[in-house]
Amino acid sequence: MPELPEVETVARQLDPRLRGQRLQRVRLLDPLLGRPAVRPLLGARVVEVGRLGKQVVLHLDPPAGPPHYLAVHLRMTGRLIVTPRQRRVAQRHLRARLWLDHDALLFYDPRRFGTLTVARSLRELQPAGLDPVTRPLRPCALAALLRGSRQPLKAWLLRQDRLVGLGNIYASEVLFRAGLHPCRPAGSLSAGEVTRLARSVTEVLQQAIAHNGTTFSDFQTSRGVSGSYQRFLAVFQRQRQPCPRCGAPLLRLVQQGRSTFFCGRCQR
């Protein structure tokens, strides 16, 4: 489901709702989640709900002992829903349920790719790549990351060990905005092209956050509200429709088994 803007949206909505409540009880319903050590979290107060890469992270302060962090990665189809504690909830696809003082936090995930982990330091969870939303992405930093790679640009943008936050939707959108062909070798960009790419990454992500992310089939924010960024998508899932810039029919190609959408005339 979510790329960085959707995760940011979820974290921002959970934060005021959960902050200050204590975690009373945790129930893991899916053996695929493994056995994260949740015992030390019980009684801990939610200090903050934030985002780390594409994970939602609850910062927890136990009554005794060091802070802990509970991280949920939603992967393709995960959702985090807050509901009043006593309310009856749908069981289908429910993988974990957390009880707090007043609310319950529900982790739904039909495809079961999502993860739930407990860490004792943020460093354990910290993704390797730069986060272009937390810190401005400087063209020279991006150039250093791209240097030497022969990987197609689209595939390069999806890796999280260099740059964190883009997924399949926004990678296509970013390349369109930057006027760069998805098959260009990542290390082949000129200085001017790198600057355009850096600016596009930042603008697309910030604009998507400003609109609460993109809703296709099943992304909803924690309040059950849909994001509205899909109104601004220029190329994603628009093959054969006219390019908003030049009017040529947009194209779809498959890279690494995943769809890429682009304009063969504007993107070079």
Added chain:
DNA sequence: CTCGGAGCCTGTCTGC
């Protein structure tokens, strides 16, 4: 080291 492809798991939609 780099890269592309398979695999993880379930649901939905399309076309025969």
Added chain:
DNA sequence: TGCAGACAGGCTCCGA
């Protein structure tokens, strides 16, 4: 209606 195949917003593993 039934069924096979494609596809789905992510990421890890494996072999070349």
